[in-house]
Amino acid sequence: MSSSSFSQIRSQALNLEKQTESLLSKYSQFQTSSSSSVESSSEETRIEQQLQEILAKRDTIIGKLNRISQSSGEELTTSKLQQISRHREILQDHKRALNRITTQLQDERNRNNLLFSVQSDISNAKRRNDAMDADAYILEESQRVDNANNLADRLLQGALNTRDELAHQRQYLSNAQSKILSSLQNVPGLNVLISKINTRRKRDTLILASVIAICILLLFFV
Structure with a gap:
């Protein structure tokens, strides 16, 4: 292979190096956006795949340049050999840069995934606690309702017992009154005696009222 072939192939290597630097610059910008994403x-x-493909092409091109240096004998100068070595060093630097950026992106996403997982666990635990609290609250309210119902049942039963007792007492008084009336009808002269007692009581009341009235008049006129 001639020196012109070496120059053409080296021109391709230089062009690919510029493309690699541009893509690495774009690829590194994802380090800032990865802090808010998990994928x-x-x-x-796409950029990572392009970088991998270009690096592979550059490795192949450096291999071609190295083969030219071995087959051309004295046609290649020391400067061209140094150029090949320099292309190889730049390629290694770009590979390390790609690996470093990829590792940093992955580490950042792993931290985000861990944080997301922790937050998700906390949220799930909170939801479970809320559900347990809600169940406990519902159970407590149910117990309160049962206690209120039991109290209402006891009060209602007490009212029913009181009603039955009053009905029994009314029946007892009614029977007693019937017996008294029956006794009054069966005893001769008892009604007349009671009537005389009532008449005397009315007369005594009238006399007492008259005496009180006279005393009051005397108080005014004396």
Whole structure:
């Protein structure tokens, strides 16, 4: 292979190095956006694949340049050999940069995934606690309702017992009154005696009222 072939292939290597630097710059920008995401975007994946493909091409091109240096004998100068070595060093630097950025992105996403998992566990635990609190509250309210119903049942039963007792007493008084009336009808002269007692009581009341009235008049006129 001639020196012109070496120059053409090296020109391709230089062009790919510029493309690699541009793509690495774009790829590194995902480090800031990865802090708010848990998965890589399609654009990030596409750039990473392009970088892998270009690095592989550059490795192949450096291999071609190395073969030219071995087959051309004295046609290649020391400077060109140094150029090949320099291309190889830049390729290794770009590979390390790609690996470093990829590792940082993955580490950041792992932290985000862990944080998301912790937050999810906390949220699930909180929901479970809320559900348990709600169940406990419902159970407590149910017990209160049962206690209120039991109290109402006892009060209602007491009212029913009181009603029955009053009905029994009324029946007892009614029977007693009937017996008294029956006795009054069966004893001769008892009604006349009671009537005389009532008449005398009325007369005594009238006399007492008259005496009181006279005393009051005397108080005014004396």
